[in-house]
Amino acid sequence: MEVSTERARVAAEDAPSTTHVGALGVVTTLFFMWGFLTCLNDILIPHLKNVFDLGYAEGALVQFSFFSAYFLMSLPSGKIVARIGYKRGLLLGLGTAGVGALLFYPAASLPSYPFFLAALFVVATGITVLQVTANPYVTVLGPPATASSRLNLTQAFNSLGTTVAPYFGGRFILGVVEEATDPLAKAHAVRLPYVCLALTLFVLATALAFIKLPTITSVEGEEAKHGTFRDALANRQLRLAALGIFLYVGAEVSIGSFLVNFFALPSIAGLAEADAAKYVSIFWAGAMVGRFIGSAVLRKLEPGRVLGYCAIAAALLVGATLVLDGHVAMWTILAVGVFNSIMFPTIFTLGVSGLGKLTSQGSSILVMSIVGGAILPVAFGWLADRIGVHHAFILPALCYLYILHFGWRGSRPAATAAAAA
Template identity: 50%
Template sequence: MAGPIPNSVPQSTGTDSNRRFAFIVMTSLFFIWGFITALNDVLIPHLKAAFDLSYLEAGLVQFCFFGAYFVVSPFAGRLIEKVGFKKGIIIGLIGIAAGCSIFYPAAEMEVYFVFLFALFVLASGITILQVSANPYVVVLGEARTAASRLNLAQAINSLGHTLGPMFGAALIFGGGVAVVTAEAVQLPYLILAGVALATAGIFMFLKLPVITSGDPADESESANDSVWQHKRLVFGAIAIFMYVGAEVSVGSYLVNYFAESHIMSMSNYDASKMISYYWGAALIGRFIGAALTFYIKPNIILAVNSVLAIVFILVSVGSEGPIAMWTILAVGLFNSIMFPTIFSMAITGLGKLTSRGSGLLVQGIVGGALLPLLQGLVADLTSVQMSFLVPAFAYIYISWYALYGSRPDAADLAAANKTGEQTV
């Protein structure tokens, strides 16, 4: 576990009550982007039917959405350095509203690639929001409780993921109506645009604790440092890539998986509602993880969860009916603590590089763009069921990172010796 935050590590100003209020407010952002991201799992089968797409073509939804993380994250990290966390949050919310608004003309035009552009703009806003909010929550208190704090915030994110598919099933699939039209997405995304703008307006008037950069005397040494010198961070970015890719891949094809005759023969409407169980399991797991990381080393919890995810995927691939369905849904429980645990371990000890380190980690979310495409290709070549082996391989790397890749490297140890900070 990490010890108290040293002078060279970003810290938050304000009283304990101010920091608690800020944490509560920040969780609303985690809810918003979780809610919107989960809608993709409903949007993919809807657009696949509306435009008669292959699995690979439908996978472009996640490619454009999560591809924005890779493109925008480096710029977002530098933007936050210039304007600060609060303004970065407001800019991110405005970007979300803009992307959601483009869904209306995209549906009127009935052009698939305009939908993809809207998703890219929407995800760009979420990227800026994540680069702002994740490190803010990490440093909004003691370093030793950073993983627990981020797990709790991500639990609220999972609540958004859980409710999002229900919202999408009701408004996009219209309660099970057989006719699939592009116009069905207009109302839900206009509602989301309004919520994002209203939230941005609220944040403009909030007074949040300011994150300070630490000791100015360390400025020259930090300027000579680079995020690429911190192997635990770099390996962590790859772990984020694998985790998000695996999580999104599983969620993206659940509707089609449950529609298979040898699995559950469900309609798109009924299968869409089942996605909430996947994200609901992550919600429960993150609350449990927030408690466990107070007592158990985060890397041990991460290793156990990644191995269990592999086991349950293999059981699902080798089964039929309810067993295949419930075991793949249970993977959400083991996904639960992965993002906040990897993020908090990888970003420890970066000091003034925290914003850029956060940008690199968020850039790793591009895994959500690439692995679903690979799984879609495997599904086209084999079957939807066999395609779930793709995320299983991703969890193997996460197991390695938990046990070996997350160990402190020379750059981390040097920073720890200088500041007196404990490393994980």
């Protein structure tokens, strides 16, 4: 996105504080919706796995189709938003996601697994536009020193969406499937929920069209030509943050994607899928609570240190899950959600810190790194097909070790890190 964050910050800080609060409220609603849509994939995977008789790796193509849109569409989205502005970018994102949700109706009517994957890609394209627009927009709606806290606060409502989605999916998708005997009826279970979601997205877009948001001004003239993505990638801190986002999203999505299957194992809890989905909500609820707490903690403590401690706790909990069985293993993996909470927004703000006029390019690169949610779940599924879901959790455990390194070393400016070493 060719948008100057410094100029944008001046424009935003000149606006009345009440406008900032109202704008944050509007954007926070969008964070909720894309969290809801993203987490509903955790229910789609076991559902489509049963409908089409898929292996774990094939089922993980749900996440591959969804999160690959972040990589493929992030740069085009940034360029489009730079031309049409932040508000129209939000409207475009909502409309695109709504169209993708509507495509679930013909995909289920056929039924066709490739059609489902295509529909998911369209939904994710809309969410990518929202991500590229909303994340940097939140960072400039107030003082730079509290940007990480603000983004954590809005991400907390994103986690509210991820908390509600598994319960919704368990009740209206997996619950319907358990009562159905006809394979076609099982496939049709997603039609009504996704049509309702499409209508909700269109209603939100219509309401947003009539709401006035603070103007984020674009840079004009030569300044817009000075920063490139290559310039942004020359920043070591941004490169390390991009890898951190890749591994964090990959770890979190891998865990969430297979919790239903994990809880269904006789050696863990032996739950029916609809019942297991309710426990997935607890995983995401932990992230929501953690983000509300983290929003306050990060106003007082150094973000990199807090990130490192959370990564240690997550790695230990996943490690405990690997060696334990029964309900204890179930609760140790659920507790990981609490410590996932502050990771994405903290890595994001640390990655773009100090980029100046390259912040928009850096933001797009970090959003592209969400492609980890496409690749690592497939790798997790490949492992699960060979060594079982339980032992495949070794993959996210390794990811958290890198995030520990980034928080305590990689997130520091190069000069500071060299002095510390």
